[in-house]
Amino acid sequence: MATISELTQEISSKAAELEQLLNEASLAQPSFSEHSAHDFDSRHSQNTNSEALRQARNALINATQGLTQLTMGPIDYLCSLSWSAAKVANLGSLVRLEIPRRIPLGKTRNLDDLVAEIGLPAIVTARVIRYAIANGIFYEDPVNVIGHTASSAKLASDRDLHNYCLMWSAEISSHLVKLPEALYKKQVYGPKGPESAANLAFPEFVDIFEYFEKRTDAAQRYSLYLGSRAKIPCWSADFLIGAWDWDSIGSGTVVDVGGSAGSTSVILAQAFPFLRLVSEDVAPAALKEGEAIALELQLGSRISFVQHDFFKPQKISAKVYIFKSILHDWPDATCVKIIKALLPALESGAHVLIAETLMPAEPALRTNAWDFEGRRVEDQIMIAGHAAHERTLEQFKAIFAEASDSFHFVGAKEGADGSMFSLIDFKFS
Numbered sequence: 001m002a003t004i005s006e007l008t009q010e011i012s013s014k015a016a017e018l019e020q021l022l023n024e025a026s027l028a029q030p031s032f033s034e035h036s037a038h039d040f041d042s043r044h045s046q047n048t049n050s051e052a053l054r055q056a057r058n059a060l061i062n063a064t065q066g067l068t069q070l071t072m073g074p075i076d077y078l079c080s081l082s083w084s085a086a087k088v089a090n091l092g093s094l095v096r097l098e099i100p101r102r103i104p105l106g107k108t109r110n111l112d113d114l115v116a117e118i119g120l121p122a123i124v125t126a127r128v129i130r131y132a133i134a135n136g137i138f139y140e141d142p143v144n145v146i147g148h149t150a151s152s153a154k155l156a157s158d159r160d161l162h163n164y165c166l167m168w169s170a171e172i173s174s175h176l177v178k179l180p181e182a183l184y185k186k187q188v189y190g191p192k193g194p195e196s197a198a199n200l201a202f203p204e205f206v207d208i209f210e211y212f213e214k215r216t217d218a219a220q221r222y223s224l225y226l227g228s229r230a231k232i233p234c235w236s237a238d239f240l241i242g243a244w245d246w247d248s249i250g251s252g253t254v255v256d257v258g259g260s261a262g263s264t265s266v267i268l269a270q271a272f273p274f275l276r277l278v279s280e281d282v283a284p285a286a287l288k289e290g291e292a293i294a295l296e297l298q299l300g301s302r303i304s305f306v307q308h309d310f311f312k313p314q315k316i317s318a319k320v321y322i323f324k325s326i327l328h329d330w331p332d333a334t335c336v337k338i339i340k341a342l343l344p345a346l347e348s349g350a351h352v353l354i355a356e357t358l359m360p361a362e363p364a365l366r367t368n369a370w371d372f373e374g375r376r377v378e379d380q381i382m383i384a385g386h387a388a389h390e391r392t393l394e395q396f397k398a399i400f401a402e403a404s405d406s407f408h409f410v411g412a413k414e415g416a417d418g419s420m421f422s423l424i425d426f427k428f429s
């Protein structure tokens with residue numbers, strides 16, 4: 001068990017390593033300043049030592065989290081975990097009220113003017129802003145003058161990050177906070193308890209997908225979130241480009257099952273000019289949005305958007321079917337049904353690719369917690385939202401074996417360079 005002084009030494013050594021790697025890559029050292037909003041963890045980074053950078057960065061984060069926990073002691077530490085919802089609510093208020101965008105980049109604003117423009121009671125808005133400052137978003141100097149930090153400037157200038165935070169503070173958090181109640185009711189009432197926490201958060205709807213289908217504002221937030229999440233480095237669907245030999249199917253068709261607004265199809269279409277893509281989804285709003293995006297990117301002739309329920313027999317014959325972030329929404333028996341619904345269209349040699357996060361090896365450790373934080377968070381969302389979960393490779397193999405003995409496991413490309421995704425390949429023959 002590490003002591004405060006051992007963790008401090010580790011932090012010091014990892015900070016020096018990180019500083020050196022940044023210098024070698026000619027990258028600026030991070031700072032809180034508005035002008036330093038660069039992300040050296042980016043998988044898109046052009047520098048050659050991005051993997052070493054990511055490892056040094058993660059080790060530093062893990063050690064600093066350990067030091068914080070040790071220094072706080074159990075009481076303050078557990079209180080701080082309990083308070084997490086206040087941070088989510090604060091971030092959500094900033095994006096909902098568009099506060100970051102109201103301060104021009106490179107400039108400051110008088111707090112009273114800012115508060116008056118927002119039009120809510122001054123005391124409330126000022127407190128929201130000042131709590132954000134305490135969380136490292138904006139600064140106040142001198143009193144009543146508000147400017148950007150690196151984080152607030154990024155929120156102001158990056159619409160994808162804005163959309164990501166918006167969805168997190170809305171639907172995702174709403175059902176996550178209901179998880180304890182849902183688990184407790186299941187414990188007490190067994191099968192008569194709620195199916196998932198989402199049923200408590202959105203009680204008028206059968207499940208979260210029906211909620212998104214029937215609530216136009218939420219549907220739009222959801223598809224914007226999915227599109228923007230694909231551009232966030234660890235969530236980037238760019239990972240798919242190098243994870244499979246797409247050239248091997250020439251001008252073959254790829255069906256993106258449950259493709260929402262087609263972010264996966266767009267990435268593949270842009271990277272592989274001969275591929276033909278079909279993005280299927282049950283949600284009309286997502287398909288409509290995808291069509292508009294594809295037209296804007298001049299990909300309208302290569303990506304078609306088709307309404308399809310993946311529980312119904314697949315109609316399109318293709319070389320590849322890709323399911324990105326789909327199976328984790330469903331329990332095992334339902335996943336078997338989804339994969340079985342492909343069978344009528346599958347020709348010998350077709351590949352079914354699963355792009356999902358793989359759960360880390362056991363036992364769980366505190367010392368590498370940040371490396372797998374995103375995967376564990378995603379797993380909790382699946383438990384809360386869908387009474388489902390993320391899987392291990394063996395669990396995916398079991399689903400395919402049950403769907404048909406004609407599926408053969410080809411291989412799995414584990415998330416490279418910090419990607420949340422792995423690509424798991426099954427061939428039908």
Ligand SMILES: C[S@@+](CC[C@H](N)C(=O)[O-])C[C@H]1O[C@@H](n2cnc3c(N)ncnc32)[C@H](O)[C@@H]1O
Pocket residue numbers: 209226227230257258259260261263264280281282283286308309310311323324325326329
């Ligand atoms: C987690 S999202 C993943 C979207 C996309 N593949 C991505 O990676 O961004 C799940 C998608 O499944 C779609 N979906 C849910 N039920 C479906 C069904 N029965 N048939 C087809 N699509 C469905 C939802 O509308 C949503 O777009």
